[in-house]
Amino acid sequence: MHTQLDCIPCLLRQALEAIRRLTGDEETHARLMRDLLRHLGELDMTRPPPVMGQHLHRLIRRLLADDDPYRAVKDQFNRYALALYPSLKRRIDESADPFDTALRLALAGNTIDFAALGGVTESAVRVVIERALSRPLIGAVDGLQQRIDEAGRILYLADNAGEIVFDRLFIERLPRDRVTLAVRGRPVINDATLDDAEAAGLTGLVEVIDNGSDAPGTILEDCSPGFRRRFDEADLILAKGMGNFETLSAVDGRRICFLLMAKCPLVAQHIGCAEGDFVVVSPDRVQAECQGQA
Amino acid sequence: MHTQLDCIPCLLRQALEAIRRLTGDEETHARLMRDLLRHLGELDMTRPPPVMGQHLHRLIRRLLADDDPYRAVKDQFNRYALALYPSLKRRIDESADPFDTALRLALAGNTIDFAALGGVTESAVRVVIERALSRPLIGAVDGLQQRIDEAGRILYLADNAGEIVFDRLFIERLPRDRVTLAVRGRPVINDATLDDAEAAGLTGLVEVIDNGSDAPGTILEDCSPGFRRRFDEADLILAKGMGNFETLSAVDGRRICFLLMAKCPLVAQHIGCAEGDFVVVSPDRVQAECQGQA
Numbered sequence: 001m002h003t004q005l006d007c008i009p010c011l012l013r014q015a016l017e018a019i020r021r022l023t024g025d026e027e028t029h030a031r032l033m034r035d036l037l038r039h040l041g042e043l044d045m046t047r048p049p050p051v052m053g054q055h056l057h058r059l060i061r062r063l064l065a066d067d068d069p070y071r072a073v074k075d076q077f078n079r080y081a082l083a084l085y086p087s088l089k090r091r092i093d094e095s096a097d098p099f100d101t102a103l104r105l106a107l108a109g110n111t112i113d114f115a116a117l118g119g120v121t122e123s124a125v126r127v128v129i130e131r132a133l134s135r136p137l138i139g140a141v142d143g144l145q146q147r148i149d150e151a152g153r154i155l156y157l158a159d160n161a162g163e164i165v166f167d168r169l170f171i172e173r174l175p176r177d178r179v180t181l182a183v184r185g186r187p188v189i190n191d192a193t194l195d196d197a198e199a200a201g202l203t204g205l206v207e208v209i210d211n212g213s214d215a216p217g218t219i220l221e222d223c224s225p226g227f228r229r230r231f232d233e234a235d236l237i238l239a240k241g242m243g244n245f246e247t248l249s250a251v252d253g254r255r256i257c258f259l260l261m262a263k264c265p266l267v268a269q270h271i272g273c274a275e276g277d278f279v280v281v282s283p284d285r286v287q288a289e290c291q292g293q294a
Numbered sequence: 295m296h297t298q299l300d301c302i303p304c305l306l307r308q309a310l311e312a313i314r315r316l317t318g319d320e321e322t323h324a325r326l327m328r329d330l331l332r333h334l335g336e337l338d339m340t341r342p343p344p345v346m347g348q349h350l351h352r353l354i355r356r357l358l359a360d361d362d363p364y365r366a367v368k369d370q371f372n373r374y375a376l377a378l379y380p381s382l383k384r385r386i387d388e389s390a391d392p393f394d395t396a397l398r399l400a401l402a403g404n405t406i407d408f409a410a411l412g413g414v415t416e417s418a419v420r421v422v423i424e425r426a427l428s429r430p431l432i433g434a435v436d437g438l439q440q441r442i443d444e445a446g447r448i449l450y451l452a453d454n455a456g457e458i459v460f461d462r463l464f465i466e467r468l469p470r471d472r473v474t475l476a477v478r479g480r481p482v483i484n485d486a487t488l489d490d491a492e493a494a495g496l497t498g499l500v501e502v503i504d505n506g507s508d509a510p511g512t513i514l515e516d517c518s519p520g521f522r523r524r525f526d527e528a529d530l531i532l533a534k535g536m537g538n539f540e541t542l543s544a545v546d547g548r549r550i551c552f553l554l555m556a557k558c559p560l561v562a563q564h565i566g567c568a569e570g571d572f573v574v575v576s577p578d579r580v581q582a583e584c585q586g587q588a
Contacts, residue, residue: 005310005327012303033299034335041331045324 001246003045003052004266011052012036017118018189019060022069035059048246050217053115057188057216068187070114070161077112077162077190078199080122085165088129092169099145101133102170103259107278108132109166110159110241110261114190115216117263125162128261131276138273140282144257151236154179156206157218159241159260160189161196167240168200176206180230185212185223191243217243220251242267245281257282295540297339297346298560305346306330311412312483313354316363329353342540344511347409351482351510362481364408364455371406371456371484372493374416379459382423386463393439395427396464397553401572402426403460404453404535404555408484409510411557419456422555425570432567434576438551445530448473450500451512453535453554454483455490461534462494470500474524479506479517485537511537514545536561539575551576 012033019032039055061067088105095101111128112120148154156171156179158164164183171179181202184191192200197208212224218239220228231237237256239248245258245267258281262268268275306327313326333349355361382399389395405422406414442448450465450473452458458477465473475496478485486494491502506518512533514522525531531550533542539552539561552575556562562569 005323008327008331009303009306009310012306016299016303029299030339033302037302037331037335041328041335 001048001249001267001270003043003047003049005045006266007049007052008040008043010264011040011049011056014053014115014118015056015060018056018114019063021114021119022060022064022066028063032059032063035063048217048219050215050243050247051219053217053243054188054215054219054222058214061187070187070190073114074161074190074192074196075199077120077122077125077160078165078196080125081109081112081162081165082200084129085169088166088169089172091133092173099173100141102173103141103144103280104132104137104278105129105166106170106240107137107259107261107280109163110259110278111263112160112162112190113241113263114160116242132261132278135278137280138277139271139280140257141280143282144280147236147257148174151234152178153234153236155230155234155237156181157211157237157239157244158183158192158197159244161192161199162190163240164192164196164200164202168202168205171202171206179206180234181206181208182227182230183208183210184214184216185210185227186214188214188216191216215243215247217247219247245271249281295342295543295561295564297337297341297343299339300560301343301346302334302337304558305334305343305350308347308409308412309350309354312350312408313357315408315413316354316358316360322357326353326357329357342511342513344509344513344537344541347511347537348482348509348513348516352508355481364481364484367408368455368484368486368490369493371414371416371419371454372459372490374419375403375406375456375459376494378423379463382460382463383466385427386467393467394435396467397435397438397574398426398431398572399423399460400464400534401431401553401555401574403457404553404572405557406454406456406484407535407557408454410536426555426572429572431574432571433565433574434551435574437576438574441530441551442468445528446472447528447530449524449528449531450475451505451531451533451538452477452486452491453538455486455493456484457534458486458490458494458496462496462499465496465500473500474528475500475502476521476524477502477504478508478510479504479521480508482508482510485510509537509541511541513541539565543575 015036019029092098092101108129183193183197194210197203211227213222215222239258241260260279262273262275262277265275273279309330313323386392386395402423477487477491488504491497505521507516509516533552535554554573556567556569556571559569567573
């Protein structure tokens with residue numbers, strides 16, 4: 001998905017929210033905005049929006065001299081999601097359709113997003129959980145179970161810390177011996193890395209790899225050769241979140257299924273859903289989109 | 295009022311709304327954003343926000359090769375406000391406090407803003423009129439009539455086309471022989487110029503001058519010597535709208551009274567009111583603010 005002109009004011013707003021959350025130093029706020037404006041003036045709009053996000057958060061880490069400024073936020077939401085885990089697991093086990101309930105919870109977890117939403121509170125997560133459990137899901141939900149059953153190698157692309165505990169609830173319903181979970185290669189925003197997969201208890205459950213990149217999405221040319229091999233070999237790729245959608249929606253759609261909460265009007269428009277919808281974007285649909293738009 | 299970092303994403307959003315309203319050519323949209331980003335990277339944040347607006351709309355006029363791209367919008371809202379004029383005048387005449395009703399209508403007219411609000415519809419104007427007539431006004435409303443009675447020379451700084459017809463309803467309640475109305479010197483957004491003062495029937499009612507500038511506010515150093523002399527000589531300056539507030543809130547507060555609808559969270563915060571409030575910002579209050587913030 002190309003970067004749209006609308007992404008530019010949105011990214012600058014996100015940048016300001018992010019830097020103010022991380023430091024009260026106003027000179028740093030101003031320096032970040034100036035550096036980012038200069039960069040955006042030279043932007044290649046044919047690249048997907050997470051390329052801007054990657055640059056922004058490299059700038060932030062450099063200005064703060066902090067390799068992982070969201071570490072505390074990630075820890076907080078891992079802990080919070082782990083505290084919810086037993087009761088959520090019980091709700092799955094006791095539901096009429098445990099696969100569907102687990103899928104809904106994985107989609108709800110996608111609200112733990114410090115990029116598009118600028119932050120989230122624990123009480124807001126609770127509200128989203130109930131919404132995801134009660135609202136109709138949008139997209140290719142029905143065929144998903146069968147695709148999973150038929151796939152030899154499944155690659156699951158995680159999105160955020162905290163959310164990854166919700167992913168665990170869903171992954172526990174998948175054929176674990178055929179699932180590889182991939183996280184980001186280095187910290188960026190509150191995206192999940194190996195530390196978070198471990199904190200969520202996923203390293204003991206399925207194979208976990210990292211993608212070698214610090215982009216808040218999956219920019220294949222920026223990922224490690226090892227990750228790209230796994231990506232190429234997978235029969236089914238379950239890609240969580242908007243960053244993965246924006247970077248992969250034009251890539252070999254038949255094998256990829258996107259699971260996300262639509263948190264941006266342009267992504268919602270691209271998918272053909274409403275903002276706030278919980279969406280399973282089917283490969284066929286993405287393929288049609290790729291032919292039309294990418 | 296200094297430009298805030300929050301003004302930057304907001305201006306870029308305004309720029310995109312403006313250029314899309316004026317042309318469907320996507321290459322022009324992209325070129326405007328690129329040029330603006332480069333400019334904003336070098337921005338002097340100690341200047342008020344209308345300095346950015348002035349630059350943006352010079353860029354737009356140059357890219358479109360059109361000296362007055364909002365002419366049709368200005369004509370539309372002049373016509374619309376003139377169509378409402380007889381019934382609004384009747385409401386003033388029949389009200390318990392004609393001065394207060396006329397003031398409220400002048401404040402309601404400030405909603406006809408194609409900068410902060412990106413545009414307005416005729417039906418939205420109707421809604422705002424009723425709101426302005428029914429909601430409490432905020433600020434130094436009580437002393438205003440007395441200040442006007444005591445002032446020898448009153449300079450009324452207009453804001454937008456269409457709105458200027460609402461200003462006429464208020465100006466008709468002022469001592470006309472002591473009032474000079476000032477409009478922008480050249481077209482910028484939908485701000486009122488001499489053509490609009492004439493269309494609104496104001497040129498036959500009070501003395502009308504222009505300020506020599508194409509800023510969407512009153513940047514004194516950018517105004518003509520003739521206007522600045524009038525500004526210096528005035529005993530009371532009634533300044534309409536946020537652009538005039540942002541550019542003049544730090545200038546000799548004792549003589550200036552700002553009449554505006556608060557359409558931006560930062561201006562509302564600066565004034566100490568809520569977004570959407572209709573406000574009369576008293577000189578004393580502004581003076582206190584100037585000492586604290588400007």
